[in-house]
Amino acid sequence: MNARLERKLRLLAVVTVASAIGGVAFVVANGLMSPSAIAAGIAYGVFLGVALGGISLFVLEGPMRPWLGSLSFTANLLVRTAIYAAIIVPILYFQLGEIIARVPPDPSRKTFWISIVYSVVFVVLANLVLGIANIIGPRAFLNFVTGRYHLPVEENRFVLFVDIAGSTGLAERLGGIAIHRLLDRTFRLLTLAVVDYRGEVLNYVGDEVIVTWRERSGAVDCRPLRCFIAMRDELSLAAGQLEREFGVLPRIRGSLHFGAVIVGEIGDIKRAIVFNGDVMNAAARLEELSRSVEGGFLASRAGMEQFRSALPVKVRDLGRLPIRGRVEGIDVVGLDIPTAQTA
Known part of the structure; x- marks a missing residue:
């Protein structure tokens, strides 16, 4: 397999798994411990992870990379966050996680705004980590985290x-x-x-x-x-x-x-x-x-x-x-x- 594609697919898998864990953490933090709620949380995490990760790796790091690379670190982060928010809001509003997990939607949408804030903060932190890793090098970042050297x-x-x-x-x-x-x-x-x-x-x-x-x-x-x-x-x-x-x-x-x-x-x-x-x-x-x-x-x-x-x-x-x-x-x-x- 092409090394560039392999690297992107590996990152996409990591992002998707991390997003799924984040989805479960959100429903548990809100006291929703039923199997159906956890299934919906996993569905949201996987769906958002694949959507956001795919956009990031194959669009933002693809055709849009030269333009984004011309921006400052902060401006780059803000543009990415705005794009991600435009994806997150409709997914949460139409309760696609419940639809995918075949769980009855919540007509009150009482966790809608909390979900948006949580998702955006999660994405901003993830992008901050990826941005830092890009500055010092992915392997160097991993080596610092694991304490290898x-x-x-x-x-x-x-x-x-x-x-x-x-x-x-x-x-x-x-x-x-x-x-x-x-x-x-x-x-x-x-x-x-x-x-x-x-x-x-x-x-x-x-x-x-x-x-x-x-x-x-x-x-x-x-x-x-x-x-x-x-x-x-x-x-x-x-x-x-x-x-x-x-x-x-x-x-x-x-x-x-x-x-x-x-x-x-x-x-x-x-x-x-x-x-x-x-x-x-x-x-x-x-x-x-x-x-x-x-x-x-x-x-x-x-x-x-x-x-x-x-x-x-x-x-x-x-x-x-x-x-x-x-x-x-x-x-x-x-x-x-x-x-x-x-x-």
Whole structure:
């Protein structure tokens, strides 16, 4: 199944289950303990969860995503809440939960307004949580909640560094505001490939994005390598639009490394999950060297040896290259792609 669709369906299932639980909690809180009342609460929860979740994931995060993304966090939240309220009110007014559960409707509608307030507050809180998760990253948010990295741990990880080529010259040519917009648009395109190949965006640093995979996940079907190739494909598909809007065609370079990293929470006022270790430093140095290599990409032998399936592209052995911070250097390979295809 397509990774983007799989991710949306998984989220839709989570939202629907949470909504069903919320529906049961509402009827119980109102002292309605009969099986028919609980059935109606579940029906409302499932119906609202599917309706609101479907609208959110396949419309608001689909065709409307570019427009919503141009709004501030607060404005985005208000627009979403207004749309959800427009869905919630008729569902509650026509008592569709009772109809679905085959429970006699309440002609007095004595809980109508309470139900609306409860549903809207529930949706606002859910959107607030999703918004925060989107800001810091869904996996990082989950890791904070579960406390996975509250104490530092050592993990074997693939680390992919991707850099926008010639960003300094682009900044001088476009100006500060335009280069920021270009970087934002470019990173949004690159993120599509990250989702497709089940990577995790660790951080955006200036004109660079860092993506990681755990050992088992990254080794499947050469995901980190395929991700970088897909990133270039996404930029090629959007080339016409980017050139019309900015007058330039951004290019990317990259590096891939594998090894043990230390992962843990750090900081106080602004807590973050950070990766430390020689692997991060070596990957950053390889990215610097990729600027002078045909194909614009370097991967360590240590990383390439983890793949168990056929490589999606030809590579060439570049031997051992010296890098800053390592006396013995590092064995690397490059992509066997002509410069014309990467320009």
